Amino acid sequence: MTALKKKRPVSYHLVNIGIGFLALFAILPIIWTFYTSLRTNVDINKFPTKFSFSNLSFDAYFGVWRDTNFPMLIKNSLIVSTMTVIISLALGTFAGYALSRSKFRGRQGVLLVYLAIRLVPGVLLLIPMYLFMNRLGLLDSYIGLTLAYTTFTLPATIWLMKGFFDSLPPDLENAARIDGCSRMGAMWRISIPLVLPGLAATGTLTAITAWNDVLFALLLTSSDRTRTWPVGLREMIGEFQLPWEALTATSILSLLPVVIGFALVGRKMVAGITAGSLKD
Amino acid sequence: MQNFIGNLSRRTLFKFSAVAGTLATLGTSASSAFAARVNKKGTGKMTYWNHFTGAPERAAFAETTEAFKKASPAIEADIQTVTNDDWMAKYIASTTAKSGPDAVMIDVTRFTDMLRIGGLRDITTYNKQWPGAASVAGDTPAFSFNRKVYGVPFFTFIDWTYYRKDFFEAAGIKKEPTTMAEFREAAIACTNPSKGQYGFAMRGGSGGGGFIVNALHAYNGSIMSPSFKATLTLDAAVEAMRFWVNLAVKDKAVVPTVATDGYAQIFSNFYQGKAAMVMHHGGSFIDVGKNLKYGSEVMTLARPKGPKDQFGFQAPLANGVFQHTKNPDAAFEYASFLGSPAAQTVFLKGTGYFPTSTAAASDKFIADNRQFDTAIASLASLPKTYTFPGLTAWRDLTCLPEFQKCLIGTQTPEGAAKIIVDRLNVVAKAAATANRKYYSDNRGK
Numbered sequence: 045m046t047a048l049k050k051k052r053p054v055s056y057h058l059v060n061i062g063i064g065f066l067a068l069f070a071i072l073p074i075i076w077t078f079y080t081s082l083r084t085n086v087d088i089n090k091f092p093t094k095f096s097f098s099n100l101s102f103d104a105y106f107g108v109w110r111d112t113n114f115p116m117l118i119k120n121s122l123i124v125s126t127m128t129v130i131i132s133l134a135l136g137t138f139a140g141y142a143l144s145r146s147k148f149r150g151r152q153g154v155l156l157v158y159l160a161i162r163l164v165p166g167v168l169l170l171i172p173m174y175l176f177m178n179r180l181g182l183l184d185s186y187i188g189l190t191l192a193y194t195t196f197t198l199p200a201t202i203w204l205m206k207g208f209f210d211s212l213p214p215d216l217e218n219a220a221r222i223d224g225c226s227r228m229g230a231m232w233r234i235s236i237p238l239v240l241p242g243l244a245a246t247g248t249l250t251a252i253t254a255w256n257d258v259l260f261a262l263l264l265t266s267s268d269r270t271r272t273w274p275v276g277l278r279e280m281i282g283e284f285q286l287p288w289e290a291l292t293a294t295s296i297l298s299l300l301p302v303v304i305g306f307a308l309v310g311r312k313m314v315a316g317i318t319a320g321s322l323k324d
Numbered sequence: 325m326q327n328f329i330g331n332l333s334r335r336t337l338f339k340f341s342a343v344a345g346t347l348a349t350l351g352t353s354a355s356s357a358f359a360a361r362v363n364k365k366g367t368g369k370m371t372y373w374n375h376f377t378g379a380p381e382r383a384a385f386a387e388t389t390e391a392f393k394k395a396s397p398a399i400e401a402d403i404q405t406v407t408n409d410d411w412m413a414k415y416i417a418s419t420t421a422k423s424g425p426d427a428v429m430i431d432v433t434r435f436t437d438m439l440r441i442g443g444l445r446d447i448t449t450y451n452k453q454w455p456g457a458a459s460v461a462g463d464t465p466a467f468s469f470n471r472k473v474y475g476v477p478f479f480t481f482i483d484w485t486y487y488r489k490d491f492f493e494a495a496g497i498k499k500e501p502t503t504m505a506e507f508r509e510a511a512i513a514c515t516n517p518s519k520g521q522y523g524f525a526m527r528g529g530s531g532g533g534g535f536i537v538n539a540l541h542a543y544n545g546s547i548m549s550p551s552f553k554a555t556l557t558l559d560a561a562v563e564a565m566r567f568w569v570n571l572a573v574k575d576k577a578v579v580p581t582v583a584t585d586g587y588a589q590i591f592s593n594f595y596q597g598k599a600a601m602v603m604h605h606g607g608s609f610i611d612v613g614k615n616l617k618y619g620s621e622v623m624t625l626a627r628p629k630g631p632k633d634q635f636g637f638q639a640p641l642a643n644g645v646f647q648h649t650k651n652p653d654a655a656f657e658y659a660s661f662l663g664s665p666a667a668q669t670v671f672l673k674g675t676g677y678f679p680t681s682t683a684a685a686s687d688k689f690i691a692d693n694r695q696f697d698t699a700i701a702s703l704a705s706l707p708k709t710y711t712f713p714g715l716t717a718w719r720d721l722t723c724l725p726e727f728q729k730c731l732i733g734t735q736t737p738e739g740a741a742k743i744i745v746d747r748l749n750v751v752a753k754a755a756a757t758a759n760r761k762y763y764s765d766n767r768g769k
Contacts, residue, residue, distance in 0.1 A: 089615055091520075091596030111379060174417040183423070263414055266373070266404045266425075279407055282378020284607040286588055290379070 074299070081105070081292035088288045104293035113268045114294065117276035118301065120186070121255055124272055127190040128254040129247045132197045136246065139198075140205025141231055145214065155206070158199035166196060170263055177264055184265050189272070192260045197250045204249075208242030209235060244309045251305065273298055363453045366654025367398040372643070373415075374429040375408040380610050384674035388667045395661060399654045412437070419443035422648040426655035430475045430642045432466050435711045438644075440762055444474045445645040450656040451476065456681075460663050463640040463680040466708055470766070475642030476656075476663035477680035479671055481605040482699045483538070483636030483706060485625040486612055488514075491521070491600035500625050504542065504567060504635060507601075507628040511577035514600035523577040525599035528731055530586035533724035535603065537710065538637070539564040540723075540744070542630025547748065548712050552759055554745075554752035560632070561745050565737035569730040583731045603627070605639070606699055609676025624698040627706065637709035638702070640680055713758050714751040722747040 080088055082100040108114050143151060173192055174183070182188030216238075217230040225233060236243075261272045277294055280287070376385070385403050392401055404425065406414050412434065418424025419441050430438055438444055451457050451473045457464070460477040467475030487500075487510075495513040499506075511523025527535055540547055544560035572578045579585065579593045587604075594602040595615045616622040627636030643659035645652050661667055668679035669687050678699050679685050690696045726743050729735030 086615060089592060089595040091598060111383075170413065171417050171420060175421045178421040178423045262407065262410050263417060266371075266406065266414075267402060268404075275407075279377035279405055280379075282381065283376065283408055284587070284604075285378040285380065285611045286591055287379065 074296075077292045078296050081289055081296055083289060085287065085289050089286075104289040105297065108290055108293050108297065112280065112294075113271075113276060114297065116268060117271060117273045118298075120270055121273040122301070123186055124189050124193070124261075125251045125254040127186060128193040128197060129250050131190060131194050132201045132250045133243060133247055135194075136198055136201030136205050137236070137243070139202045140207075141209050141235065143202065144206045144209035145217075155203070158202050162196070162199040162203075166259055169195075170259065173260070174263055184267055184270050186270060189261060189264050189270065190254075192264055193254045193257060197253050201246050201250060204246045205239070205242065208239040208246075212238055248305070248309055252302070255302065363450055363656065363660075364653045365398065366396065366651065366657040368651055368654060369400045369402065370427065370651055370654035370658055371402045371404060371425040372427040372429075372655075372658055373404050373406055373425040374643075375406055375411045375431075376429075377405050377407055378675075380675045381671075384671045387670050387674070388662065391666060391670070392658060392661050396654075396657055399657060401658055415443055416441055419647065424648065425646050426649040426651050427659050428644055428646050429478075430467060430644050432640050432642070432709055432711050433715060435467055435475070435642075436469070436713050437716070439469055439474060440713060440758065443647050445647045445649065445652060446472045446474065447476070447645050447656055447659075448473045450645075450652075450660070454656075454660050456660060456664050459665065459681045459683050462682070463642070466640050466711070467642045467644070470763070475644040476659045477640050477642045478662050479668055479677040479679050480638050480640040481607050482638050482678050482702050483603070483605045483627050484698050484702060485601055485603050485627060486594065486608075486622055487601045487625050488594075488597070488599075488616075489619075489621060489623050491597075495600070501628055502626070504628045504630050507635075508567070508571060508575065508577070511571060511601060512575050515575075515577045517576070520598055522579045522593075522599050523601060524571065524579075525585065525590035525593040525602040526572055526578040526582045527585055527587070527590050527603070528572070528582040528724075528728060529584040529589065532586075532727065533719035536565075536568065536723035536727050536744070537719055538627075538635045539568045539630070541637075541707070541710075542628075542633055542635040543567070545632035546707075548710060548752060552712060552752050552755040554748045556745055556748055558741060558745050561741035562738050563631075565727070565730070565741045565744070569727065569737045569740075572731055573733075583728050601625075603636075605636075606676055606678050609695070610674075613676075618695050624695045626698050626702050629705075634702075634706050636702070636706055638706045639709040712751075713755040718747055718751045 081104050082102065084099060087099060143155060177183050177188045177192070182191065212235055216234050220230040220234045221227070256274060258274045258278060261275045265271045265275070277298060280291060280294060374385070389401055389403055415428070415438065428443070430444070463477035463480060464473060467473065467477065491514050492510070497510050497513055501507040501510045514523040515521065540556060540561055543564035544556050547554065547556040549555055572582050579599050581589065585593070590602050591608065593599045612622060627634050629635070643662050645655040645659060649655050663681065665681045665683035668681045668684035671677050672679050672684060672687060673689055723744055726735060726740035730737055730740050
């Protein structure tokens with residue numbers, strides 16, 4: 045083993061050092077954010093700043109949990125993101141499957157329409173969306189926000205899912221149908237299990253879109269009952285206050301669900317994204 | 325009595341009847357007028373939008389809401405916040421949809437825009453019947469138009485300057501600067517680039533446009549007449565721009581990152597000892613006190629006087645009733661509650677925001693806190709801030725970018741002044757046209 049290591053060329057070590065620097069470059073801001081969240085505001089504002097491990101505490105985290113609606117905001121974000129993922133995946137999977145397997149006149153047109161919807165900047169739809177939601181009585185509600193997000197996530201979901209279904213040979217389903225499966229049965233028993241990594245990837249991308257949105261959440265919600273986390277974070281920056289320790293603490297807290305979520309589905313997601321990239 | 329009745333002629337009887345009838349009518353109308361003097365008590369749910377998102381403001385709102393619950397138990401108040409940056413987008417959307425809150429916060433610089441968009445309800449009658457109206461009457465005209473009242477004053481932001489007492493002492497400055505020339509001298513005296521120390525944390529990034537308006541007003545006097553005629557002269561604008569730009573470019577007395585410095589940056593620079601002075605208003609009073617000690621490290625100072633007027637404004641803030649509310653009684657009850665001395669005192673103690681109520685302004689908290697002496701002195705000298713249609717767009721999309729170009733050397737103060745004056749003339753013409761249309765559309769309403 046030691047002999048093997050010695051044989052490795054200099055370039056190998058140089059590349060590793062380079063990767064190490066890149067990793068440090070990426071992770072250092074997060075470490076600094078975490079370190080800042082443990083300091084007091086007076087200490088943070090001192091110049092020149094001193095790197096010290098004294099007087100560090102989790103007070104900012106307790107303060108955020110106690111003094112803001114953090115748990116409620118996170119709960120709202122989770123509910124809206126989950127509902128968006130469920131609706132987008134349910135509709136997108138069926139639509140993607142239909143567009144992949146069925147040959148009908150205007151199929152390309154349908155796909156282009158979905159793409160066009162995706163290309164419309166969200167800000168252009170703000171006022172019409174507000175008026176529409178108001179007419180439906182869905183302002184300041186989970187379902188209203190979910191439907192608004194689905195408008196933008198569904199086209200991408202359909203395109204992605206169509207791509208995953210396209211990569212499956214239709215003969216697999218044909219064989220199942222010969223054995224007595226209906227079209228839906230073949231889809232459910234054969235195709236869906238094979239595109240699970242794709243579903244995970246699409247679901248993750250949809251969840252991230254819904255989780256991070258500020259624009260629609262700001263406009264379509266106004267009470268703490270439905271307000272999502274990014275809006276709460278934005279509101280934490282007062283007009284005339286600089287609560288750096290609270291802001292950094294909330295930033296770290298808001299990273300946690302994303303990190304946990306990625307840890308759970310990350311492997312599937314990467315597999316889904318790279319699915320079909322290699323020819324058998 | 326019997327003789328009197330018996331001797332009554334028909335003519336005398338008619339006379340008595342007429343007098344009695346008149347008295348009865350007067351009595352009835354007087355009693356009904358008395359009854360109408362009391363606003364109808366609100367009931368049910370009432371939603372209020374404000375743009376205060378900071379922790380001290382949230383805490384103050386929580387305390388006042390509890391007090392409101394006790395004062396008006398029949399009203400269920402729902403206090404909702406909309407970030408300041410997104411305020412107008414949401415206000416326009418809700419006004420267009422004719423569905424929104426019941427009561428809204430009104431920043432004076434947005435008042436004319438909010439009124440013309442059509443989301444504010446005339447509360448003149450409510451205000452006349454409200455016993456507390458006299459206490460905030462000084463700021464009510466700022467939220468009135470065409471003799472109609474649209475907002476109950478809440479508190480007022482008084483522009484002032486914070487300075488580092490230790491820096492002034494080290495620089496040998498014994499007298500606080502009162503004129504713009506003295507302000508410049510103090511900034512230069514406190515500047516020591518080798519120590520990374522500058523005289524002034526100037527705001528040239530987000531929010532910096534307001535200071536250009538300050539400078540233009542200080543050198544010109546009023547820049548816009550009440551009938552929306554631009555009164556800013558090119559000579560005054562050139563002088564104002566030269567002063568403000570040269571403080572950074574020639575004197576180099578401001579923190580060098582000025583072109584991108586917004587609120588967070590100028591106060592970070594001030595707290596970190598990179599700047600001896602910073603200009604803001606009483607809104608930051610509590611936050612400054614958390615970072616520096618009043619009296620020994622930091623002091624407040626009235627805004628300097630320019631050739632024509634003070635370099636700064638008073639900017640009151642009010643609460644109004646949304647045009648499309650279904651519950652105007654409850655909305656006014658809440659807005660007027662926030663205008664009461666009790667609510668204003670809670671905000672004063674929690675946030676440092678200066679009350680508009682004369683009763684709240686005499687609170688012990690102000691009397692005991694010497695830093696507020698500056699605010700009290702400034703109340704008499706600072707003019708009320710501008711509010712005309714197009715103000716915010718002109719300030720943020722013309723004044724600020726032209727100033728920033730001067731900072732990076734792609735524009736001269738003279739060139740910037742010309743563009744600023746020209747654009748103000750365009751804005752004034754548009755405002756006057758819009759005003760005529762507004763009058764004709766609302767005639768008789």
